[in-house]
Amino acid sequence: MFGINLKSEFVKNTGHIGISTIIQNILSYLIIILISRYLGAEGLGQYSFIFAFVGIFFIFSDFGLSQLLIKDLAKDESKINKYISNILSLKILLLIVCFIIYFALIFFIGKHEIIIAMIIAGIAQIMAQLSQPLFSLGRVKHKSKTVGIALIIERLLTLIFSFYTIIILKNLNLFLIGYLIAHIIRIIWLFLNTKKYFKFTFGINKKYILSLIKKSYPFLLVASFAFIYVQMDTIMLSLINGDIVTGWYNAPYKLINLLNIIPATLLMFGFPLFSKLFSRNKEKAKKLLEKILQYSLVLILPIVVGVFFLGYRILEFVYKFGSVESFIAFKILIVATIFIFLTTILGQFIASADKQLVFAKIAGVGAVINIILNFTLIPKYSLYGAGIATLTSYLVMFILMFIYVKKNLVKFKFFKLLIMPLVGCLAVGIILNNIINLQLFLIILICAVVYALILVCCELLKKKIILS
Numbered sequence: 195m196f197g198i199n200l201k202s203e204f205v206k207n208t209g210h211i212g213i214s215t216i217i218q219n220i221l222s223y224l225i226i227i228l229i230s231r232y233l234g235a236e237g238l239g240q241y242s243f244i245f246a247f248v249g250i251f252f253i254f255s256d257f258g259l260s261q262l263l264i265k266d267l268a269k270d271e272s273k274i275n276k277y278i279s280n281i282l283s284l285k286i287l288l289l290i291v292c293f294i295i296y297f298a299l300i301f302f303i304g305k306h307e308i309i310i311a312m313i314i315a316g317i318a319q320i321m322a323q324l325s326q327p328l329f330s331l332g333r334v335k336h337k338s339k340t341v342g343i344a345l346i347i348e349r350l351l352t353l354i355f356s357f358y359t360i361i362i363l364k365n366l367n368l369f370l371i372g373y374l375i376a377h378i379i380r381i382i383w384l385f386l387n388t389k390k391y392f393k394f395t396f397g398i399n400k401k402y403i404l405s406l407i408k409k410s411y412p413f414l415l416v417a418s419f420a421f422i423y424v425q426m427d428t429i430m431l432s433l434i435n436g437d438i439v440t441g442w443y444n445a446p447y448k449l450i451n452l453l454n455i456i457p458a459t460l461l462m463f464g465f466p467l468f469s470k471l472f473s474r475n476k477e478k479a480k481k482l483l484e485k486i487l488q489y490s491l492v493l494i495l496p497i498v499v500g501v502f503f504l505g506y507r508i509l510e511f512v513y514k515f516g517s518v519e520s521f522i523a524f525k526i527l528i529v530a531t532i533f534i535f536l537t538t539i540l541g542q543f544i545a546s547a548d549k550q551l552v553f554a555k556i557a558g559v560g561a562v563i564n565i566i567l568n569f570t571l572i573p574k575y576s577l578y579g580a581g582i583a584t585l586t587s588y589l590v591m592f593i594l595m596f597i598y599v600k601k602n603l604v605k606f607k608f609f610k611l612l613i614m615p616l617v618g619c620l621a622v623g624i625i626l627n628n629i630i631n632l633q634l635f636l637i638i639l640i641c642a643v644v645y646a647l648i649l650v651c652c653e654l655l656k657k658k659i660i661l662s
Contacts, residue, residue: 211333212459214342219455221349226448228353228360229369230513235441238513240308240366242444243432244315246425247303251296252319253421255288258413259406260326263334271334278392280403281327287398289320303433314370321377328384331391340387344380351376412550416541419557423564423587427580430572443577445513446505446524450531453497457490457538480604483543488611490535495615496622496645500638501528503626507634519577526581533588540595547603556598560591618648 230238259281293316300312325344332341355372359365428447432440501508505528506521513520537560544553564587571579596608622641629637 210338210342214345216455218345218349221353223452225356228356232360235515236437239437239440242428244312246428248315248319251292255292255323257407258410260330261413262410263330274392279395283396283398311367311370318374318377321381325381325384328388331388335391344384348376348380412554415554416557419561422561427568430568435576442517442520443523445520446527450527456493457535480606484606486539492615494535495619498528499619499623523577523581530585530588533592537591556591556594560587563587614652618645621648
């Protein structure tokens with residue numbers, strides 16, 4: 195795929211995680227569709243607000259230690275007992291504190307109709323956070339099937355619960371109880387399948403845990419900043435404009451989140467290779483970066499064109515409450531998706547060069563811009579302001595990452611990578627304009643075939659030029 199020999203064990207384990215993550219995301223999106231169709235824009239808005247708000251309070255319960263665990267224990271597994279005991283002990287204490295603060299504040303935000311739902315979601319979040327070190331341990335021990343099955347079991351059970359609680363009972367509280375039960379089953383599954391690898395002793399070695407936090411805090415900063423520019427708009431929209439507007443905004447946003455599987459899946463393979471190649475062969479690291487960027491652009495650019503022509507019909511088909519407001523927000527957010535893809539890839543490349551702090555600083559700039567723009571634009575322009583804030587934040591982060599990588603790491607040929615997908619997108623746009631009244635799936639099929647043929651022709655032409 196990248197012209198680099200990969201060990202079969204690495205490919206197998208990474209493949210299991212990648213496939214299970216894709217399945218998990220697809221199942222998650224099916225749940226979103228059910229909520230939107232049977233609880234409407236208001237139900238989707240409430241659901242989105244609950245999980246955005248609960249995320250604020252629990253993001254600090256990990257300190258990036260679960261990610262550090264993978265990095266460190268992959269090098270030296272002899273520290274497993276000490277690592278797991280200290281991290282889990284600290285996590286339990288932090289989760290108790292986070293939940294107490296969260297529980298106290300939910301009574302002061304004016305959302306009395308969803309307080310019970312928020313309490314249930316908070317407890318479920320505790321289960322989700324406790325499972326993170328176990329997930330990391332499973333990956334370290336190459337138990338990719340165990341980790342993958344855990345992801346799929348939780349999401350599949352949640353989907354099954356949603357059929358009864360949402361379609362028949364139309365009750366968000368009961369759905370969240372099912373969500374909580376699924377998370378409890380997930381953590382039990384993970385514990386039963388990883389307990390043989392560690393011996394847990396409750397207790398915190400202060401010096402040891404502080405030494406870990408010093409290494410892990412860039413991961414915490416990145417996660418915190420990412421949360422701000424991913425979820426802050428949802429929270430502000432709900433508090434300022436209400437749940438229906440939040441639902442209109444999150445309809446296209448959730449669809450875009452599904453698209454983010456693309457760079458995430460590519461980086462499942464790419465990130466560990468970046469780390470290995472950067473110190474050994476910068477030229478190969480650069481070629482790998484260019485390949486991942488190219489594949490991402492080839493996949494996302496025609497989707498952008500399609501949304502501009504067909505976005506309203508797509509939203510109406512998927513959610514059953516197609517609105518002009520959602521469509522306009524969709525067009526803004528789909529452009530932002532280009533830069534979401536690019537920053538995801540460049541950010542991981544920067545981190546692979548042991549420049550996590552640089553990554554964190556750039557993410558921090560994006561977060562500050564996002565907060566300022568959300569506070570400025572949402573009161574005036576509602577969901578359109580939220581979309582512009584998201585687009586601007588990611589655009590600025592991309593520019594900063596692009597400049598840093600080109601200046602300090604590798605000089606890659608970015609604009610050359612745009613030629614083929616842009617030629618294909620131009621042709622797709624012309625065809626779309628002439629077949630816009632056909633059936634939706636037929637339009638998508640025709641455009642996909644044309645786009646693929648143009649890419650093949652461009653590739654063959656490029657090879658012919660090189661050979662000649």
